[in-house]
Amino acid sequence: MDHHTSWLSFLPGYSSLLEAMQHNFNSTTVIPAGGSITTVHHVYAALVVLLILVVTSLIARARFSKLETAVMPPRTFGVAAFFELFIETVIKQMATIIGPSYKRYVPFIGTLALFIFVSNVMGLIPGMLPGTDNLNTTFACGILVFLYFNFHGLRAHGIGHITHLMNPVGTWWGWFLAPLLFPIEAVGLIVRPITLGIRLAANMVGDHAVLLAFAGIIPLIVPLPFYVLGFLICLIQTAVFVILSCVYISLHASEAEGHAAH
Amino acid sequence: MNRLNALLAPIAVFLVANPAFAQEGSTKEHYGMYAIAAALAIGLAAIGGTLGQGRAAAAALEGIARNPSASDKVFTPFILGLALIESLVLMAFLVAAGFLGPIGK
Numbered sequence: 001m002d003h004h005t006s007w008l009s010f011l012p013g014y015s016s017l018l019e020a021m022q023h024n025f026n027s028t029t030v031i032p033a034g035g036s037i038t039t040v041h042h043v044y045a046a047l048v049v050l051l052i053l054v055v056t057s058l059i060a061r062a063r064f065s066k067l068e069t070a071v072m073p074p075r076t077f078g079v080a081a082f083f084e085l086f087i088e089t090v091i092k093q094m095a096t097i098i099g100p101s102y103k104r105y106v107p108f109i110g111t112l113a114l115f116i117f118v119s120n121v122m123g124l125i126p127g128m129l130p131g132t133d134n135l136n137t138t139f140a141c142g143i144l145v146f147l148y149f150n151f152h153g154l155r156a157h158g159i160g161h162i163t164h165l166m167n168p169v170g171t172w173w174g175w176f177l178a179p180l181l182f183p184i185e186a187v188g189l190i191v192r193p194i195t196l197g198i199r200l201a202a203n204m205v206g207d208h209a210v211l212l213a214f215a216g217i218i219p220l221i222v223p224l225p226f227y228v229l230g231f232l233i234c235l236i237q238t239a240v241f242v243i244l245s246c247v248y249i250s251l252h253a254s255e256a257e258g259h260a261a262h
Numbered sequence: 263m264n265r266l267n268a269l270l271a272p273i274a275v276f277l278v279a280n281p282a283f284a285q286e287g288s289t290k291e292h293y294g295m296y297a298i299a300a301a302l303a304i305g306l307a308a309i310g311g312t313l314g315q316g317r318a319a320a321a322a323l324e325g326i327a328r329n330p331s332a333s334d335k336v337f338t339p340f341i342l343g344l345a346l347i348e349s350l351v352l353m354a355f356l357v358a359a360g361f362l363g364p365i366g367k
Contacts, residue, residue: 093338195349202352209359240345243338 006129008044017043045131049118057083086114090242097246098254105249108148112141113242116200120234123208124227130234133204135197142193142200145245153252161252165189192248200237207233296366300358307354314347 008014022038056079063080064070074081090113094102116132123130132138153161165185166178207230215223322340326333 198353198356199345199349202349202356206352206355236341236345240342243342 006041007125007127008041008048008129011044011048014040014044039134041129042131042134042137045119045122045129046137049115049122049131052118052122053114060084086117093239093243094246097243098250102246105152105246108144109242109245109249112145112245113238116141116241117234117238120204120238121231123204124230124234130204130208132200133208135201138197138200139193140197141241142196145196145248146193149245149248149252152249156253192244196241196244200241203233203237293366296362300362300366303354303358303362307351311347311351315344318343318347 017040018038021040025038060080060083063074087110090110091102091106094106094109098105119131119137121130122128123133132141150161157164166182167174168181168185211223211226211230214226318340322336325336
């Protein structure tokens with residue numbers, strides 16, 4: 001885990017932000033590492049991803065707003081085709097996991113999926129770093145998912161969202177077990193954003209470290225299979241994040257079946 | 263069971279013979295133990311992770327072999343299972359390289 005230089009350091013304001021962080025905080029990781037490793041590339045990486053996503057979605061929107069070009073599939077695999085493929089896959093997964101009421105969760109999960117995917121893939125460009133290899137970014141995504149599914153659980157079930165943790169079966173004699181069950185379920189609930197964040201960040205760090213190790217030995221042709229592996233890892237980690245978020249939403253905010261059955 | 267004992271005996275000897283390391287002349291106490299701990303963490307995590315993922319892959323391949331038309335339905339839970347098993351291996355990597363590594367420096 002060395003100094004994290006990348007092409008992002010040429011953006012304006014990078015060195016002054018890095019200096020301010022080093023001067024004031026001595027590290028920018030959520031868990032302060034033993035040595036003071038200060039990184040600000042994730043801030044600029046997130047901004048670059050924002051710029052890329054806004055520009056490409058405006059291009060895709062211009063295509064989909066006209067009826068003739070929206071219905072016919074595009075001739076080459078351009079921006080609109082990529083968005084169509086990606087969002088269709090995400091929607092199919094959500095419909096499988098959440099059920100018929102999946103439509104209200106699509107904007108949040110779709111945006112999260114796009115952000116994580118583009119952030120991950122940006123790290124595959126030689127010399128760039130993925131924005132999601134920092135625990136700050138991935139914990140932010142995890143905490144957002146945590147707040148989101150708790151909000152929808154409270155919206156769908158009211159206070160039943162919390163009493164469900166204490167008495168999942170719903171019988172009158174289940175309340176005697178509640179003081180024992182509630183800490184277990186609460187810890188299981190709170191550990192979800194933490195594992196989501198750690199899984200994504202550790203995968204990106206490990207993937208980049210492997211790439212660096214092999215590119216340091218033979219820089220020319222040999223790292224190519226590791227780039228394929230890296231792309232696969234980026235895709236799979238995005239998919240795992242999205243699938244787990246959908247599973248958490250379906251566990252807590254499922255309103256298709258009755259409230260009595262879990 | 264005898265092989266397990268033969269494997270664990272040298273490790274037990276290391277853990278018991280701790281005072282011998284204090285004479286190594288490093289400025290930090292138990293400097294070498296951090297290195298051994300990091301290597302042990304990664305080694306055990308790799309063993310456990312490979313065994314778990316091997317079982318998942320074997321089950322998935324058997325399912326596809328029984329019913330080749332179900333390969334699409336088997337694929338997604340298979341990849342999901344692999345990623346969840348791997349996330350625990352990565353937590354061990356995080357402990358070894360993220361915590362023990364910088365502490366050892």
